[in-house]
Each structure stands twice: as C-alpha cells, then as structure tokens.
Amino acid sequence: MSGLKLTNVSYSVDETLLLHDINFSQETTGINAILGPNGAGKSLLLSLIHGVIKPSMGLVTWDGISAQKTKLTRGFVFQTPIVLRRSVRANLAYPLKLSKNGTSTAIDTMLELSHLAPLADQPAASLSGGEAQRMxxxxxxxxxxxxxxxxxxxxxxxxxxxxxxxxxxxxxxxxGGSVFISTHDLAQAKRLADVVLFIEQGNLLEHRPAKEFFDAPTTQEARAYLKGEL
Ligand SMILES: Nc1ncnc2c1ncn2[C@@H]1O[C@H](COP(=O)(O)OP(=O)(O)OP(=O)(O)O)[C@@H](O)[C@H]1O
Ligand SMILES: [Mg+2]
Structure with missing residues (x-):
C-alpha cells in the first residue's frame, strides 16, 4: 500500500476517547486540509499521522510501514511554532546539525524563500508572529x-x-511534496486543498476531493460547520 493509511485508529487519554476509529487511505500527493471545529481532534490527528504520538488502538502506516518506523521524511510545524533561542539563521542550521554560525546554500535559499534574509542574524525570539511561522x-x-x-x-x-x-x-x-494542513480559514482551504478531511468530536466524517466537499458536503455537521453554525 503506497501512501498514508490509518486503520481503526483511536486515541484516548485516561478514559477519554479523543479520536474514534479513524479509517482512511491517502496517496502522498498534493494538499490535504484537515478541517473541523475547535477541539475536534485536528492537532491530535496530525500528531498521529506524523508519528510523534502512537494510537491507543489501530495502525498508522506510510507505504505500509508504521509511522514510528518509517524512513519517510516528514516536517512538522506545531500550532505554536517552536522558536529556538538563537538567531534565525541558527534556527535553520539546527536541523542540518550545523553549528550556530554554520552557513550553507540550503540556509540561504530558505532565508530567501521565506523572505527572512534581512532578519537572518536577529534573535529568533524577536520575530513577529508571522515571521516566526515562516521561520x-x-x-x-x-x-x-x-x-x-x-x-x-x-x-x-x-x-x-x-x-x-x-x-x-x-x-x-x-x-513533489505532499502537505497535511489544519486550518480554520475556509477561503485558504478552498485556495489550497485538493482533498478535505473533516473531523468533528473525534470522528472523521468526510474525506473527499475539496471541490466536492465545499460544493456539496454530505454530512449535516459539515454543512453546519461551513455555515459557521458548529
Ligand atoms: N494530552 C491530552 N490530554 C487530554 N485531552 C487532550 C490531550 N490532547 C488533546 N486533548 C483534547 O482532545 C481534544 C482534541 O484536541 P486537539 O488539540 O486535537 O483539537 P483541535 O481540533 O486541534 O482544536 P483547535 O482547533 O482548537 O486547535 C480537545 O478536547 C483537547 O482538549
Ligand atoms: Mg489544534
């Protein structure tokens, strides 16, 4: 099986079931938006997909290999971005295992791409919210x-x-990269997403091409969410 597969995935903390029997397969192409109200389980689902947390029951696999064991490379940007106490450049040097003053063309390219080149030598802690997200x-x-x-x-x-x-x-x-993004910005989801995963109260209610989801959501919960009533 190529791509991402969740089989009977549940996640609970103590006695509380937070994600309930999630099943879906998704080829690793394009942009997949995870939508749903606050507390629905979007961040938990992203963490399970990444493999930083393990399901309480069921299996998450990439190309048939568990999310804990896969060699598939994944980058994760948390809801509150992590800012290391060092310069912007040194933040980018960190995953490359370079020293704090390390330089590389990859860093310079990324600084350009993220429009952070003029701020490269500033302490990352001084960045604005948007700059920190880009970093x-x-x-x-x-x-x-x-x-x-x-x-x-x-x-x-x-x-x-x-x-x-x-x-x-x-x-x-x-x-050629593939993206899983949670967002509450429906206009953004319409602009970006090829596929939508809609979750509500820990249940995956829809997993469909984005256009179909926005044109004709099949569940009452998704209709209510899109109307701002959930
Ligand atoms: N470690 C934990 N222990 C107990 N409850 C948790 C834990 N992590 C998450 N939860 C609960 O699980 C539910 C889903 O959390 P999650 O952070 O995935 O929601 P979300 O869909 O990302 O919401 P938001 O849109 O507000 O970011 C929430 O009710 C949250 O309080
Ligand atoms: Mg969240």
Whole structure:
C-alpha cells in the first residue's frame, strides 16, 4: 500500500476517547486540509499521522510501514511554532546539525524563500508572529522532507504573511511534496486543498476531493460547520 493509511485508529487519554476509529487511505500527493471545529481532534490527528504520538488502538502506516518506523521524511510545524533561542539563521542550521554560525546554500535559499534574509542574524525570539511561522516552516523544509505537516500555520497572520506562507506551501508541492494542513480559514482551504478531511468530536466524517466537499458536503455537521453554525 503506497501512501498514508490509518486503520481503526483511536486515541484516548485516561478514559477519554479523543479520536474514534479513524479509517482512511491517502496517496502522498498534493494538499490535504484537515478541517473541523475547535477541539475536534485536528492537532491530535496530525500528531498521529506524523508519528510523534502512537494510537491507543489501530495502525498508522506510510507505504505500509508504521509511522514510528518509517524512513519517510516528514516536517512538522506545531500550532505554536517552536522558536529556538538563537538567531534565525541558527534556527535553520539546527536541523542540518550545523553549528550556530554554520552557513550553507540550503540556509540561504530558505532565508530567501521565506523572505527572512534581512532578519537572518536577529534573535529568533524577536520575530513577529508571522515571521516566526515562516521561520518554523523554513526550518521544517530545510531537510527536504517528502511530507509537510502544518497545524494552523496562518492563524493570526495578516493577508500578506498568509500569502507568503501559501507560496512556500505551493512551491513545496510543485517540487513533489505532499502537505497535511489544519486550518480554520475556509477561503485558504478552498485556495489550497485538493482533498478535505473533516473531523468533528473525534470522528472523521468526510474525506473527499475539496471541490466536492465545499460544493456539496454530505454530512449535516459539515454543512453546519461551513455555515459557521458548529
Ligand atoms: N494530552 C491530552 N490530554 C487530554 N485531552 C487532550 C490531550 N490532547 C488533546 N486533548 C483534547 O482532545 C481534544 C482534541 O484536541 P486537539 O488539540 O486535537 O483539537 P483541535 O481540533 O486541534 O482544536 P483547535 O482547533 O482548537 O486547535 C480537545 O478536547 C483537547 O482538549
Ligand atoms: Mg489544534
């Protein structure tokens, strides 16, 4: 089986079932948007897909190999981006295992692509929210992953920052990468997504081509969510 496959995946903490019997297969191509209300389980699903957490029951595999064991390279940008206490350049050097002052063409390329070149030597802690998001994405991309997982990468960002991040995402996909992105920005999901995964209260209710999902959602929950009533 090529691509991502979740088989009977549940995730619970103590006695609370947070994700319930999730089943789907997805080829690793294009952009997959994970949609659903606050608390639906989007961040948990991204973490399970990545493999940073293990399902309580069931199996997550990439090309038939468990998410814990796969050699498939994945970059993950968390909902609150991690900012290492060092310069922007040194943040990008970190995944390359270079020293804090290390330089490489990969770093310079990423600084350009993320429009952070003028800020390269500033402490990353001084970046604005949008700049920090761009840095976190650049850091996730610098090792050339096959798959990029983005948890609400544009929340609280202005339209120009959002546009820059979408350009980074589209550029990554054009080069053959595949993206799983959670977002509450429905316009963004319409612009970017090839496929939508809609979850509500820990259940995967829809997994369909984005156009079909937005034109004619099949579940009452998705219809309500799209109308802002959920
Ligand atoms: N470690 C944990 N222990 C207990 N409950 C948790 C844990 N992690 C997540 N949850 C709960 O699981 C549910 C889903 O959380 P998750 O962060 O995946 O939601 P989300 O869809 O990403 O929401 P948002 O849109 O607000 O980011 C929430 O109710 C959350 O409180
Ligand atoms: Mg979340």
């Amino acid at each position: 976190a994405i650049a850091r996730a991309l610098i090792t050339n992953p096959k798959v990029l997982l983005l948890d609400e990468p544009c929340s609280n960002l202005d339209p120009a920052s959002t546009k820059l991040i979408e350009a980074m995402i589209n550029n990554f996909v054009k080069q």
